[in-house]
Amino acid sequence: MEAPMFLENECALLRDTFGLQQILLQSEEERMEKPTLDFTSEAAAPKPTKIVGKMKVQVHKVKTTVDPPTGCSMTSLSLSAPRAKLKTIQNQLSNFQSILSSRWQALNNIRVAPHLPNSSFSHKSLAYMHAGTRYVKQAYGLLKVGVRSSHKNSSSYEVIQETYVCMLRLKSSAEENNIRIQPGSGETHIFFPDSLADDLIVEVQDSKGKHLGHVLVQVATIVEDATDKLQWWSIYREPEHEPVGKLQLCINYLTSSDDNSHHKCGSVAETVAYDLVLEVAMKVQQFQQRNLQLYGSWKWLLTEFASYYGVSDVYTKLRYLSYVMDVATPTADCLGLVHELLMPVAMKGHNKRALSHQENRILGETKDQIKQILSLVFENYKSLDESSFSGIMDVFEPATGLVAPALEPAIKLYMLLHDVLSPEAQTNLCHYFQAAARKRSRRHLAETDEFVTTNNEPNFMETVAMSIAYQKMTCLCRNIKNEILTDIEIHNQHILPTLTKSVSIYIYSTELCNRLRAFLLACPPPGPSPPMVELVIETADFHRDLASWNISHVKGGVDAKELFHLYIMIWIQDKQQSLLESCKLETVKWSGVRTQHSTTPFIDEMYERLKETLSDYEVIICRWPEYIFVLENAISDVEKAIVEALNKQYVDVVSPLKEILTPKKFGLKYMQKLTKQSVCSYTVPDELGMLLNSMKRLLDVLRPKIETQFKSWGSCIPEGGNTAPGEHLSEVTVMLRTKFRGYLQAVVEKLAKNTKLQNSTKLKKILQDSQETMGESDIRGRMQMLKELLRSTINHLHTVFETQVFIAICRWYWDRMAQDVLGFLENRKENRSWYKVSQIAVSILDDTFTSQMQQLVGNALPAKDLEPPRSILEVRSMLGKDAYY
Structure with a gap:
């Protein structure tokens, strides 16, 4: 069902994609009718045949020229000669390059045309090739000298803070196929040029989308060297063709027709042919970083081709894996595909004799690339983002508690390549997560770097600045705790091996403790202010949570009490001293x-x-x-x-x-x-x-x-x-x-003495002078002066004391006056003739105190405060209840 697509219109799809419009499905007679190739004439060069290859491109830096100072005429004069020389060299090189490209393509046509006699590939043609190669090298050498000279005499270059965007495409492709790459992002894109005459066009734009200029990279200029080329290219603004800056590109080009480019797998004809078909299929289906899967008829064609020509299944997976690793990203789909491709190969790969020399070499180089991508995943396992083109977050964000989808396939891939029971594999895996913890910890700590001084001298900031500083430290504790919670969540899902559980927690706890200690030294807290208390709470909760999560104490880690003990003691002492100072007279x-x-x-x-x-x-x-x-x-x-x-x-x-x-x-x-x-x-x-x-x-x-x-x-x-x-x-x-x-x-004693200053108010004197034969009215008359004195004293006490103190003194005063009566009766127990006088005196005392307190305090006076005090009760007990009443 997949074949008809390739058979339609006399295999038009195959002829177009493989560049065989003039060769495929033509009879020998038709091909012999073509005019004889004449290499002595430049115009006789035939239409070039496509050479399918791949070109990996990375954009590193953009530099723009600095405008010369206004009025500096000498600088303007010095620029004209080098620029003219530079344009002359470029024009010469461009003209010769066109001639050389045509000659070279003609020679390739001869090599791929089996019906032409071997004598046609003459020594003269070889001479053209060697001469052309030397000329290209000499011309480019001269071009570099000219560029250096012009740059030296012209204004200097500087790296601008402006953010640039580069739009890359091949001249042979449509403009809508532009690939957007930001300089310095590390993104790699693979292009498939139609031929050596193809060009890579790079359009440079600023952050606002304004066109700055373009770079033209001819494929023929880089095809000789298969290694990575890190080179500066001039940016020109058209139509005046004015250089406005430089662009640093890293380009690697490999062609299927070049035996040297297949150093990975040697010069086996079937594998070379398979590689050619694979590269064409990838180009047609726009194979790139986030589009790694081959599907449909092209996938069927590859399978049929490998089966027909006897290309092993291991080789097809390894070759495809090598292309995947060239553009691999730390994403779940990519790592899952790598694991799928590597699984059957790894099973055979344990016995190297089961693989061919080609396959062992590809496997070895692929493993190195896999280790690099795994290192990228593990060291950024909390910054992975499936929605990002690169697979990593563009902006650092605190841990969210979510597990990145790429982490699980990465662990599976690591276990496929390593024996996780071996100490070496375990140590290496722990190192990855230690590096990740240090990296994220460093990013969190950077938020508080400004508050930590290097000279260990206290930094006494103003109140507002101090409050902000402590709030940031509190936020730091919270963020670090979220990092640990995320690690615990990952381990609870049994994604990571148990041995990695404590490595990151140790780093987070120790680095947070060191930062807290340095911060408290640099910004000592004056007291338990709200921001400071929040930091104490967050730190104490952090310490408590570690214990609740069954995490043993980390030596050198966060110990909230140990961190704040000295400061708490100083706060209490300072507060005590401040309050004592306020108590001084x-x-x-x-x-x-x-x-x-x-x-x-x-x-x-x-x-x-x-x-x-x-x-x-x-x-x-x-x-x-x-x-x-x-x-x-x-x-x-x-x-x-x-x-x-x-x-x-x-x-x-x-x-x-x-x-x-x-x-x-x-x-x-x-x-x-x-x-x-x-x-x-x-x-x-x-x-x-x-x-x-x-x-x-x-x-x-x-x-x-x-x-x-x-x-x-x-x-x-x-x-x-x-x-x-x-x-x-x-x-x-x-x-x-x-x-x-x-x-x-x-x-009370002072008030009692007041009653003894005069005989008319001295209670014992009044009782002693009273006769049993005297009537009650006479006795009350003798008590009148004392009664008035008691009333006036009670009234004055009410103006001086508040209610509770007033009642307490009155009752004590009442008890004290009763003690005088009690003392009078103590010496006269046998003489009951004094009982009547004492009864009347006690009743007058009771009536005076109760009535005055009721009158002055009112309803607020509790009933219990009207009860007789202890001495009154003793007097009544001595007089006898019946006699008293």
């Missing part, structure tokens, strides 16, 4: 200012800063609970400093209370001091109210929040810990509560 700027709670704003400000400190360190504490104790010590020291600052701030109002608080030593000096003191009433100052109110707010409102926070952190401590947090805070609580109770007791 000279920094207490709130003297005389009162809040709505009748407290000093100093404590609210300080505890707000303590609360912010705890909030800043919450992320760190949750990840490393051992810092709880360091932070608790710092906070407790600051709290002690706050209490001490309050004492110093209100030292004037506290000093009168010290004689109550200090244990008394009844010596001569103390008695003299008492006698010298003037008798005066004590009035509670407003400043003392602010002090006690502040201490009460510390105990009931501010400090419990701190303690609650530390208790909640205690749940983060692993079981089996030696101590629980809060011990140092409890010490502060005991100290503060003791001071507060001491001040309350001292105030």
Whole structure:
């Protein structure tokens, strides 16, 4: 079914593709009727016969000329002579090349025409060939000298930052067959010239598509040397034929008619013929980098040709594989085809005697190319892109977690060529992935190179710049983690051998650790700011995730606690020192200012800063609970400093209370001091109210929040810990509560002394002077002065203290007055005549305190605070319940 395509129109397709319009299917008589070839006349050269070959082309660089300075006439003069000489040489070479090409093609016609006598191929013809070859070499040598001379005297060349695009095609092909190649991309394209008279035309465009000029490469000029030619070609702008730059091309040309070009397989006639048919088939079906498969009738023709002429299946696969490897890309379709072609060959290739000399040579060279493409795949296995023409991403992108389709066939191909159980093969494979990890790690690290100084001196940037720097470092940690996650995903799909699992992770972890350490030295963090905390979180999560992924600790790798430990300790110390400085007397700027709670704003400000400190360190504490104790010590020291600052701030109002608080030593000096003191009433100052109110707010409102926070952190401590947090805070609580109770007791004692300054208000004196025979109204009359004093004192206390302190002092004052009654009865237990007076006095005390507190506090007064204090209950117990009521 495939044959008719080749038989139509008297094999027109074959005649056209093989260049045999004048030879194929012509009788000997028809061919003999052609005029005799005369090599003495240039015009007698017959129409050239096609010589099928392939030309591999790579575009390396583009250079453009620099315009000479304005007004520099000497430069303009110096350019004219070399350019004229250069054009003359080019014209001469072009004319002679046409003659030489015609002569050469005529000779080839003689060689391929079996009916011509051997005498026609005369010595004169050979002389023409040798002379032509020498002339080409001499002329091109002269051309190079002229080019160098013209370039030396003209303006210099420079590599431009402009991006250029080259459009390549053969003169014999249509313009729509242009091949687009970007200089320096490494892309290779194979062209199949019609003959030596064909030309390669390269059009150079800038990034905007503007035509810069073109290069004309004559096939005949490069056909002599089969090795790669890396050569500069002049770019001309037409129609003035003005040189505007240079283009560096790497060209390799091989022809089927040249025995030297088939050094891969020798000079076996059948294989040479097969190569010719294969190259024609590839040209017809536009064989190129992303179009590697032969199909349809041409594939059938190749199979039939190989079968008829006895070309081995191994040779056909190896020859086809050699062409595939010339344009191979790191893509799944290409690597899959290579594996398919190599599989049956590799099975025989283990025994070299099973292959011919040709096949062994092709296999050896092909393996080298396969190793190169595998190296390209493995070292870029996260940058592979099937949609890209080259198979590799044009722009670097972070890992996405997706596995490149080309990776699996690449591993299969590597296992086909190597024994993966051998240490050498395993080591080489690990080296590929180590190189890939270093390459990608280097690309990620480049984003933060600007923040790492080489002199190890701290770089104190402004706040905004510092924030950006830490955000980039956080992004770096996230990107590196994504790289590892992608590796784990690949291994979970059992695509890569297990031995490669840890090689990339080791590199990522160690290089990230080194960059973090260098960054922290170059840009030391001043404290746990939000960007810094984000970096700590990301680094700690990175370290934790490695463990959760069953990855053993990497020596020299990321250890978040080890990286940040010193900085965390310094932050806590600096914060503690800053808060202690704020507690010094000279920094207490709130003297005389009162809040709505009748407290000093100093404590609210300080505890707000303590609360912010705890909030800043919450992320760190949750990840490393051992810092709880360091932070608790710092906070407790600051709290002690706050209490001490309050004492110093209100030292004037506290000093009168010290004689109550200090244990008394009844010596001569103390008695003299008492006698010298003037008798005066004590009035509670407003400043003392602010002090006690502040201490009460510390105990009931501010400090419990701190303690609650530390208790909640205690749940983060692993079981089996030696101590629980809060011990140092409890010490502060005991100290503060003791001071507060001491001040309350001292105030109550001062108020109790006020009642003893006059006989009319001294409770014991009133009870002692009262008679059992006196009526209740008389006793109440004697208690009236004391009652008024108590009421006025309670009213004043309400203006000085906030509600809770006011109630506490009133109840303590109530208890203290009951103690006087209790002391009076202690010495008169057997004399029940004093019970009536005591009952009336106690009832007056109860009524005075309860009524005044209710009146001043109102409904906010809890019922439990109206219950009698302990001393009142003792008095009632002594008087007897029945007698009292």
